[in-house]
Amino acid sequence: MSDKSRFGECVRALLSGKVICQETDEILFQYLEDELHKSDIRDFLARLDLTLGQTRDRAGYFCAYADPEDKAAKRAIRSQFERLLKEMEGLVAWLILLRSTQDDSRPLKAGDLLREAELLEAIEASPELQKRLEDVVHHLGVLRSGQNAKGMLNSILKHLVKHDYLKEVGAGSHYRATAKWSLLYDQLEFIRQHEDMPEAPAPEGGQGELFDG
Amino acid sequence: MARADEAKAAIQCLLRHLDTVVLPACFENRGMIPFAPDNEKAIDDLIRHHLAYQAIDEGQIQLSGAVIDLLNRVTRNHQMHLSGGQVGDLWQEIQDLAEGYHLATRKGEEIQRQEYLQGIQETVVYFSDKLHEATLRFSRHIYHHFAIIADLDLRIRENERCLKEARRLNQLLHTISFTALGELAGSDRQLNRILLNDFRKIIDQAAHSLLDATHRLKDNLGRLQRDREARRLNQLIDVFHQHYQTHLGFEPSLQVLSPCPEAFNRIEPLPWLAYPDVDAALHEKVLSELAAQALQANQRPLRETAVEPVANVEDACDVVIDEPADSVVEAMVTFFDQVLASYTPRSALAAYEELAPPLAADDWLIALVDFHHLHLADGYADIELHFDEIQDSLFNGNHEVHDVHFYARQDVAEGSPANHSAAQAEDSGHPGMAPLA
Numbered sequence: 001m002s003d004k005s006r007f008g009e010c011v012r013a014l015l016s017g018k019v020i021c022q023e024t025d026e027i028l029f030q031y032l033e034d035e036l037h038k039s040d041i042r043d044f045l046a047r048l049d050l051t052l053g054q055t056r057d058r059a060g061y062f063c064a065y066a067d068p069e070d071k072a073a074k075r076a077i078r079s080q081f082e083r084l085l086k087e088m089e090g091l092v093a094w095l096i097l098l099r100s101t102q103d104d105s106r107p108l109k110a111g112d113l114l115r116e117a118e119l120l121e122a123i124e125a126s127p128e129l130q131k132r133l134e135d136v137v138h139h140l141g142v143l144r145s146g147q148n149a150k151g152m153l154n155s156i157l158k159h160l161v162k163h164d165y166l167k168e169v170g171a172g173s174h175y176r177a178t179a180k181w182s183l184l185y186d187q188l189e190f191i192r193q194h195e196d197m198p199e200a201p202a203p204e205g206g207q208g209e210l211f212d213g
Numbered sequence: 214m215a216r217a218d219e220a221k222a223a224i225q226c227l228l229r230h231l232d233t234v235v236l237p238a239c240f241e242n243r244g245m246i247p248f249a250p251d252n253e254k255a256i257d258d259l260i261r262h263h264l265a266y267q268a269i270d271e272g273q274i275q276l277s278g279a280v281i282d283l284l285n286r287v288t289r290n291h292q293m294h295l296s297g298g299q300v301g302d303l304w305q306e307i308q309d310l311a312e313g314y315h316l317a318t319r320k321g322e323e324i325q326r327q328e329y330l331q332g333i334q335e336t337v338v339y340f341s342d343k344l345h346e347a348t349l350r351f352s353r354h355i356y357h358h359f360a361i362i363a364d365l366d367l368r369i370r371e372n373e374r375c376l377k378e379a380r381r382l383n384q385l386l387h388t389i390s391f392t393a394l395g396e397l398a399g400s401d402r403q404l405n406r407i408l409l410n411d412f413r414k415i416i417d418q419a420a421h422s423l424l425d426a427t428h429r430l431k432d433n434l435g436r437l438q439r440d441r442e443a444r445r446l447n448q449l450i451d452v453f454h455q456h457y458q459t460h461l462g463f464e465p466s467l468q469v470l471s472p473c474p475e476a477f478n479r480i481e482p483l484p485w486l487a488y489p490d491v492d493a494a495l496h497e498k499v500l501s502e503l504a505a506q507a508l509q510a511n512q513r514p515l516r517e518t519a520v521e522p523v524a525n526v527e528d529a530c531d532v533v534i535d536e537p538a539d540s541v542v543e544a545m546v547t548f549f550d551q552v553l554a555s556y557t558p559r560s561a562l563a564a565y566e567e568l569a570p571p572l573a574a575d576d577w578l579i580a581l582v583d584f585h586h587l588h589l590a591d592g593y594a595d596i597e598l599h600f601d602e603i604q605d606s607l608f609n610g611n612h613e614v615h616d617v618h619f620y621a622r623q624d625v626a627e628g629s630p631a632n633h634s635a636a637q638a639e640d641s642g643h644p645g646m647a648p649l650a
Contacts, residue, residue, distance in 0.1 A: 068473035
């Protein structure tokens with residue numbers, strides 16, 4: 001595909017509100033990693049009063065308003081913010097749950113692979129995790145009556161795929177985390193600072209391995 | 214022997230004050246000896262033997278670098294403060310000694326020449342040791358030193374510092390190139406051996422080790438940074454998790470968005486629509502062109518996929534379609550009409566000559582037999598046929614048909630067709646032409 005076509009594809013993806021990352025679209029992400037291409041895209045977006053945003057960990061690109069204080073832009077940003085608030089507690093609960101299933105207690109990051117079977121196995125082996133799973137389902141609003149752990153987990157994963165937090169990979173029930181998590185972390189960090197939340201306590205168990213030399 | 218005595222006295226002085234002053238100063242106090250009444254004698258002795266000196270700014274006594282180096286070297290578990298600058302100094306020293314060596318050679322000063330040569334050899338060995346220890350130091354940092362620093366941020370900082378130092382040292386080693394050493398050695402055989410052979414090998418080995426250490430430091434740094442980021446995110450998640458537990462129904466204020474931070478500044482999906490101002494005279498030309506292009510674009514697919522005209526379908530079950538008759542069929546019908554009309558055996562071959570149907574003679578014979586068979590129910594049942602055939606002499610199951618005779622049955626024909634046929638058969642000289650019973 002020519003650069004011109006890639007440019008068009010990239011612009012269309014950005015204008016559709018997507019977060020472009022290695023996981024959602026490797027080719028477009030690589031295209032944007034090139035400084036020259038990035039500059040072209042920025043120039044084009046500038047003509048539409050838009051700009052190119054990037055997550056703090058540089059894992060994802062997205063389209064932003066050049067003037068977020070503009071009335072229409074403010075309205076759109078506020079609408080997104082309100083949508084985030086509705087599911088934020090659920091997403092945090094999911095991150096806690098997911099971390100509890102990992103041996104090294106690492107937080108979910110863009111590019112991480114999730115295997116539904118492994119998650120289910122870990123959850124079914126622990127009543128505490130099952131309780132957390134119910135919390136996630138409740139807070140994300142994906143609860144359906146009579147669901148067992150497998151059904152609940154599947155509902156959550158489908159919900160996260162639908163909202164671009166995860167991307168299904170391969171034929172099996174494998175999922176790859178996208179840079180929308182990076183964006184969420186950025187948003188959480190900003191809220192934490194703005195709301196003057198206390199500094200974080202020591203993470204729950206398993207952190208020792210992170211600090212071994 | 215004065216020099217030897219002086220050296221012995223210095224070593225004895227060191228030994229005398231080793232436990233009380235020298236070792237604590239070296240290992241615990243960055244080489245500094247504090248002024249104290251108990252230290253007074255030791256300080257005087259050490260200064261007298263050039264093993265210590267009074268620091269200019271510190272107001273304290275500093276152990277000589279030679280003593281610190283000696284102790285570091287023999288203990289081997291020290292933190293050697295070798296920097297690129299120190300190695301650079303050694304390199305400068307080698308250059309200075311080489312220049313002196315060339316000058317002494319030119320002047321024919323053999324003793325000085327030997328001293329310079331010895332100096333070069335010693336400095337090269339010293340340089341080699343320093344480099345080796347420096348590279349070892351990086352490895353020690355990676356495997357031991359970093360491990361004892363509990364704080365992740367400090368560990369990263371220390372790693373970055375080591376990496377910076379390793380890069381600086383690497384840059385210095387690159388300046389000691391083969392060309393630079395060649396120029397320094399000139400055409401002198403001994404200098405060539407020391408600098409281009411021994412020294413060059415040392416530099417190459419050190420550069421290789423340094424590169425390896427740099428890679429490991431980089432890997433280590435990357436891992437530490439990932440750990441730090443993971444810790445940050447985990448803490449962030451925990452803060453929110455606990456906040457939600459203690460503040461039920463917590464919702465951040467909308468004030469977060471004033472002014473809007475980058476993390477929340479993401480567009481809503483934009484539709485691909487355009488609404489031109491059709492009334493604007495300024496845009497008339499552009500709009501006309503766009504309209505023409507759009508029209509063309511819309512017409513193109515129509516041309517490419519031409520629509521077939523719709524055919525009117527009528528129920529033609531009761532309609533008789535007058536199709537032109539097939540000439541062969543026509544000839545066959547004529548032939549059988551003649552047979553029925555005359556009631557005399559009629560030769561198919563003779564009819565072929567007469568009616569001249571548009572097909573080969575043998576096909577004509579086959580067509581007549583098939584036609585007859587096909588239309589038995591249509592009145593042709595009254596027609597009999599007889600094959601004019603000869604049995605094959607080689608394959609007695611085979612018959613070679615020369616002609617076929619058709620005739621109306623006796624009960625249908627007027628008169629006696631059988632007799633008639635027999636008479637005809639006799640006339641034609643074909644005894645087999647007698648009608649079949």
